[in-house]
Amino acid sequence: MQRRQKQFNETFKLSNGIEIPKLGLGIWLLDDEQAAQAVRDAVSIGYRHIDTAQAYMNEAGVGEGIRSSGVAREELFITTKVAAKAKNYEAVMQSIDESLAKMALDYIDLLIIHCPQPWKEFREENRYFEENKEVWKAMEDAYKTGKVKAIGLSNFLQDDIENILASCEIKPMVNQI
Numbered sequence: 001m002q003r004r005q006k007q008f009n010e011t012f013k014l015s016n017g018i019e020i021p022k023l024g025l026g027i028w029l030l031d032d033e034q035a036a037q038a039v040r041d042a043v044s045i046g047y048r049h050i051d052t053a054q055a056y057m058n059e060a061g062v063g064e065g066i067r068s069s070g071v072a073r074e075e076l077f078i079t080t081k082v083a084a085k086a087k088n089y090e091a092v093m094q095s096i097d098e099s100l101a102k103m104a105l106d107y108i109d110l111l112i113i114h115c116p117q118p119w120k121e122f123r124e125e126n127r128y129f130e131e132n133k134e135v136w137k138a139m140e141d142a143y144k145t146g147k148v149k150a151i152g153l154s155n156f157l158q159d160d161i162e163n164i165l166a167s168c169e170i171k172p173m174v175n176q177i
Contacts, residue, residue: 008046014173018150020110021077024049032061039065043076053081053114054095063103077109081154082139084115084122087131092138096147111139111148112176116160129163140170152176 011019025042027035027050035058039050043065052062059080066076080103086095099108113135117128139151152174153161164172 008048014150015171016150016173018109018173020150020174021047021049023047024051024077024079027052027058027062028056030056030058030061032058032064034058035061036065036068040069043069043071048075049077049079051079053112054083054086054099055081055114055119059099059102063105067104073105078103078105079110079112080108081112081114082135084113085118087118087128087135089134089138092135093142096138096142100147107146108148110150110152110174111142112152112154112174113139113156115155116153116157122155127160127163129160132160132163133167136164136168140168143170150174 007023008021010022012022013019025038025047027038030038035052039062042050050062052059066073066078080099082092082095086092096111113132115122116132117124117126139148142148143151150173151170152172153164154176156175161172161175
């Protein structure tokens with residue numbers, strides 16, 4: 001039990017000083033009811049990092065699991081991802097507000113761009129470089145206002161990352177792969 005608990009307590013420190021638990025529970029392929037139960041079960045055995053995404057369509061269930069877990073929100077680290085199809089400032093700001101509302105949270109610990117391209121175009125020719133700069137700007141603004149505590153990328157290749165780094169004010173804190 002001690003060893004297992006230690007694993008749940010280990011963290012990485014992000015570039016902005018936020019600590020992210022090394023071990024997290026991914027909620028992909030679960031519906032809202034299953035996600036709520038998975039969150040409750042995971043939290044009961046020591047998980048403190050829950051990873052979902054808008055594309056998983058289970059953020060409401062994750063929120064229910066958080067509220068009914070018996071653990072204070074501040075003790076949990078919640079990651080969600082902006083839908084890969086959201087490729088402009090307004091769509092991203094709306095999606096952040098929708099995620100917060102669906103999960104009934106005041107803030108998201110880590111917000112990630114799920115993919116540099118819409119999934120139906122994954123790794124195809126159009127790289128969405130300009131659009132991803134706009135997406136990143138929206139995420140920087142959400143970070144500055146406290147809606148999110150850390151921002152990052154997912155499924156980005158080196159040139160996708162370099163594109164963001166070339167114009168960003170705040171560097172990505174995570175590249176989830």
